[in-house]
Amino acid sequence: MIDRMKSSDVSRRELIQSAAFVPLAALLSSAQQTPQAALTPSQMKTLVAFIDRLIPSDELGPGAVASGVQIYIDRVLAGPNASEKDTFIQGLEAVDAYAKRAHGAPLAELSAEKRDQVLNEMIDSPFFNRARRLTLEGMFSDPYYGGNKNFAGWDLIRYPGPRPAVAAEDQAMNVDIKPYRVSAYGSKYGH
Amino acid sequence: MAINLKPVDVVVIGLGAAGGVAVLPLARAGLNVAGIEAGTWMDPHRDFHADEVYNNVRRLVSSSPKAQRECPTVRATPSQQARSAGVHPMMNAIGGTSIHYWAQSWRLKPWDFRTRSESIRRYGPNSIPAGSTLEDWPVTYDDLEPYYDIIEQEVGVSGKAGNIQGHIDSTGNVFEGPRQREYPMPPLRGAGFTDHMMDAARQLGWKPFRPPAAVNSQPYRGRNPCVFHGYCSAGGCHVGAKNSTATTTIPEGVRTKNLTIFDRAQVTRIITDANGRTTGVNYIRDRKEYFQPGKIVLLAGYTYENSRLLLLSKSKAYPNGLSNNHGQVGRHYFGHWISNVSALFPSDINVWYGLPAQGATVDEWADDSFDHAGLGFIGGASLHVYTERHPIDAAAMSTYGRAPLFGSAWKKFVHENAGRVASTYLQTNTFPYETTFLDLDTEVRDPLGDPVCRITSGGVRENEQRALQHAQNKMEQWFRAAGAIEVTKPPANGPGISTHAYGGTRMGANPETNVVDPWGFSHEAPNLGILGASVMGSSGARNPTLTLQALAWRTAEHLVKNWKSLAG
Numbered sequence: 001m002i003d004r005m006k007s008s009d010v011s012r013r014e015l016i017q018s019a020a021f022v023p024l025a026a027l028l029s030s031a032q033q034t035p036q037a038a039l040t041p042s043q044m045k046t047l048v049a050f051i052d053r054l055i056p057s058d059e060l061g062p063g064a065v066a067s068g069v070q071i072y073i074d075r076v077l078a079g080p081n082a083s084e085k086d087t088f089i090q091g092l093e094a095v096d097a098y099a100k101r102a103h104g105a106p107l108a109e110l111s112a113e114k115r116d117q118v119l120n121e122m123i124d125s126p127f128f129n130r131a132r133r134l135t136l137e138g139m140f141s142d143p144y145y146g147g148n149k150n151f152a153g154w155d156l157i158r159y160p161g162p163r164p165a166v167a168a169e170d171q172a173m174n175v176d177i178k179p180y181r182v183s184a185y186g187s188k189y190g191h
Numbered sequence: 192m193a194i195n196l197k198p199v200d201v202v203v204i205g206l207g208a209a210g211g212v213a214v215l216p217l218a219r220a221g222l223n224v225a226g227i228e229a230g231t232w233m234d235p236h237r238d239f240h241a242d243e244v245y246n247n248v249r250r251l252v253s254s255s256p257k258a259q260r261e262c263p264t265v266r267a268t269p270s271q272q273a274r275s276a277g278v279h280p281m282m283n284a285i286g287g288t289s290i291h292y293w294a295q296s297w298r299l300k301p302w303d304f305r306t307r308s309e310s311i312r313r314y315g316p317n318s319i320p321a322g323s324t325l326e327d328w329p330v331t332y333d334d335l336e337p338y339y340d341i342i343e344q345e346v347g348v349s350g351k352a353g354n355i356q357g358h359i360d361s362t363g364n365v366f367e368g369p370r371q372r373e374y375p376m377p378p379l380r381g382a383g384f385t386d387h388m389m390d391a392a393r394q395l396g397w398k399p400f401r402p403p404a405a406v407n408s409q410p411y412r413g414r415n416p417c418v419f420h421g422y423c424s425a426g427g428c429h430v431g432a433k434n435s436t437a438t439t440t441i442p443e444g445v446r447t448k449n450l451t452i453f454d455r456a457q458v459t460r461i462i463t464d465a466n467g468r469t470t471g472v473n474y475i476r477d478r479k480e481y482f483q484p485g486k487i488v489l490l491a492g493y494t495y496e497n498s499r500l501l502l503l504s505k506s507k508a509y510p511n512g513l514s515n516n517h518g519q520v521g522r523h524y525f526g527h528w529i530s531n532v533s534a535l536f537p538s539d540i541n542v543w544y545g546l547p548a549q550g551a552t553v554d555e556w557a558d559d560s561f562d563h564a565g566l567g568f569i570g571g572a573s574l575h576v577y578t579e580r581h582p583i584d585a586a587a588m589s590t591y592g593r594a595p596l597f598g599s600a601w602k603k604f605v606h607e608n609a610g611r612v613a614s615t616y617l618q619t620n621t622f623p624y625e626t627t628f629l630d631l632d633t634e635v636r637d638p639l640g641d642p643v644c645r646i647t648s649g650g651v652r653e654n655e656q657r658a659l660q661h662a663q664n665k666m667e668q669w670f671r672a673a674g675a676i677e678v679t680k681p682p683a684n685g686p687g688i689s690t691h692a693y694g695g696t697r698m699g700a701n702p703e704t705n706v707v708d709p710w711g712f713s714h715e716a717p718n719l720g721i722l723g724a725s726v727m728g729s730s731g732a733r734n735p736t737l738t739l740q741a742l743a744w745r746t747a748e749h750l751v752k753n754w755k756s757l758a759g
Binding site for chain 1: 240241242243244248249380382383384387418419420421422538539540541542543544545578582583585586587596597598599601602603605606609610
C-alpha cells in the first residue's frame with residue numbers, strides 16, 4: 001500500500017515532477033467509478049458463490065449478491081485496492097481448488113450446504129477474513145460504490161442513514177428512527 | 192541550485208495544529224511570516240463527505256501521499272529489523288491533522304507538569320517508573336493557564352468548567368486545575384446513551400462530565416454549530432463546526448496581510464550558518480527547489496517529522512543534525528497508550544449519530560486523582576464513552592460467541608445487535624524512557640532519498656500496563672453498572688506509530704537532557720523554535736492538541752516580546 005522506495009529507484013527530479021503534494025482525495029475520488037473489471041467471469045462466479053453464503057438472501061432481506069457486493073469488490077480490486085488484486089485472486093482460486101479436492105466440484109457448482117461447509121473449513125484463513133471484510137464494505141457502504149443496492153445493508157443493521165442534520169430526539173435510546181435513505185452523492189445512487 | 196526568495200521575519204514549517212496557531216500572534220504583531228505547508232487548502236464541499244469508505248476505509252481526509260511515503264518504521268529493540276508501521280492518519284493540509292481530528296480539547300492537570308516531584312513527594316522515589324527519563328516540565332499549569340484560555344477563545348472550545356478560580360462545579364470536571372473563566376461555548380449536547388452512562392457513573396459515586404471539544408455547540412464567531420451527522424471521525428466538517436486551524440487562526444492570520452502561505456511546499460532542510468544560527472529553509476514546490484530566508488525558523492511538523500528534519504539538517508555547526516550536539520534529538524519520544532474497551536447492551540443504544548467528542552468522561556482513575564499507594568504504578572487513564580458509529584464498522588462487530596460469522600444466523604445477530612455496541616477511548620498517562628526513541632532508518636528512504644524516521648519502542652512498560660489495566664477494570668465496572676451484557680478488554684499494549692506522539696525535541700531547562708528551552712527555543716540554535724507535542728515531556732491522560740497549541744502560542748508570544756534578542 002505504501003509506496004516506499006530506495007533512493008536509487010527514483011530520482012529527486014522524478015519526485016518533484018510527480019503530483020506529490022495533492023491530497024489523496026483529489027487523486028482518487030475520480031477513480032471510484034472505474035468501469036474496468038478486475039475479475040474474469042469465472043473468478044466472478046466463484047466470488048458470487050462465496051459471498052452468497054456469507055450474506056444470503058433470506059426472510060431478513062436481500063443478501064450480498066442481490067445487493068451488488070460483487071460489483072463493489074470488483075471495482076475496488078480494479079481501482080483503489082489494486083495492490084491486493086493478485087493475492088485476492090489467488091485466494092479465490094485456492095477456494096475453488098479446495099472445493100474440487102474436498103467436495104468434488106468448483107465452489108459455484110456446490111449446493112448451499114456444501115458451500116457453507118467449505119466456508120466453515122476455511123474460516124480461520126486470511127482469505128476468508130479479507131473476503132468477509134470486503135463483503136461487509138460492499139454491503140454496508142454508501143451505494144455510490146456499487147453495493148448496498150436499495151439500501152438493503154443499512155436496512156439489515158437498522159442504520160438510520162446519513163441525515164444532513166440530526167436532532168436531539170434522533171439520538172435517544174430505544175427509539176425507532178425513520179430511515180433516511182439517500183446516498184451522500186445524491187439520489188441517483190442506491191436504486 | 193535553489194531559487195532564493197525574499198527574506199521574511201519568520202519561517203513557519205507546517206501549518207497544522209501547532210504552526211497554524213503560532214502564525215496568528217506573529218502576524219498580528221506585524222511580523223512578516225512565511226507559512227510553508229506540504230499540503231494545500233481542503234474544500235469542505237469537494238473534499239468532505241458523509242461517507243465511511245471515503246473517510247475511514249480509504250482515509251482520504253486523514254492521510255496524504257507525502258505522509259505515507261515518510262511513514263516511520265518501528266521496532267521493539269535496536270537488535271531488531273524495523274518494519275513499516277503502516278498507514279498513519281497524519282495529514283498534510285492547511286490545518287493539518289486538525290482537519291480530521293476528534294477535536295477533544297483538554298487542558299492537562301497541574302499534576303502533569305510536576306509528575307516527577309509530586310510522585311516522589313507522595314509515594315517516594317521508587318514510584319518513578321524504572322528506566323524512565325521523566326522530568327518535571329519547565330512550565331507549570333499556572334504558567335500555561337493564560338495560553339490555554341487564549342486558545343479556547345481563539346480556536347473556539349465548548350465545555351463546562353469544573354473549577355473557576357477555585358470555585359468547584361460538579362457539572363464540569365472537578366479534577367481540573369483552576370481556570371480564569373468559563374469556556375466560550377457551553378458543552379455539546381448529550382445523546383441518550385451518554386446521558387445514560389452519566390447516570391450510571393453517578394450511581395457508582397463518580398463525577399462524570401461532558402468533555403471539552405473544539406466543536407461549536409452554538410454559532411461562534413460567524414461559524415456554524417455542529418449538526419451531529421455522524422461523520423466527524425477521520426473526516427472534515429462540511430459545515431465548518433469543527434475548529435481546525437484552517438477555519439480559525441490561519442484565516443485570521445491571512446487577514447492581517449502579514450502571513451503568506453506557501454502551499455504544496457515540502458521543506459527538505461533547515462539551513463544554518465557557521466555560527467550555528469538558522470538562516471532559512473529549503474523547500475520543493477512545483478518541481479522547483481527554493482531557499483526561503485528568515486530571521487527566525489519555527490519548526491512545526493508532526494512529532495516524527497520534527498525529529499527527522501532536524502536529524503537530516505546536518506551542517507558544520509551541527510554534524511549530528513540540527514540542535515543535536517547533545518544527542519537529545521529523538522530522545523524522550525513516546526506514543527500515547529490508548530485502549531478501547533467495548534460493550535454490548537441488551538437494547539438499542541443508538542449511537543449512530545453524533546461525534547467522538549460528544550461523550551461522557553470520568554476522570555476519577557486518571558493522573559493522581561486517586562491514592563496509588565501499594566498499586567505499583569503512577570498515573571492512570573481517563574475513561575471516555577462517545578457517539579458516532581458507522582455501518583461497516585457496526586456490521587464488523589464481534590459476535591461474542593453468540594452467533595456464527597456468516598449466514599442467516601449472523602444476519603439475525605447483526606440485525607438485532609449492530610446498534611447496541613459502545614466503544615470507549617481510554618487515554619493513559621504515558622512517560623518517556625531511556626530505551627524508547629526516534630532516529631533515522633538505515634534502510635528505508637522516502638522518494639527524495641532521505642531516510643524515514645525509525646521508532647524504537649523499547650519493550651514492556653509495566654507502569655503504563657498496570658495503569659491501563661486498572662482503568663480498563665474501572666471501565667468494565669462502569670459499563671456493567673449501565674447494564675452491559677458483554678464487555679471486551681483488549682490486551683494493554685503500547686502503540687507502535689501513534690496519532691498522539693510526543694517528545695523527540697523535549698522542552699526543559701537542562702540542555703544535557705532537552706532540545707528546547709522553557710520557551711520552546713533551541714538550546715543550541717538560538718533563532719530556532721520548535722512547536723508541537725514533540726516538546727512535551729509527558730502525555731497526560733488526554734488528547735494533546737490544546738496543550739501543544741497553548742505552548743505554540745506562548746512560544747510565538749515570547750518571540751514577539753523578545754524579537755530583538757532572538758532575531759539578532
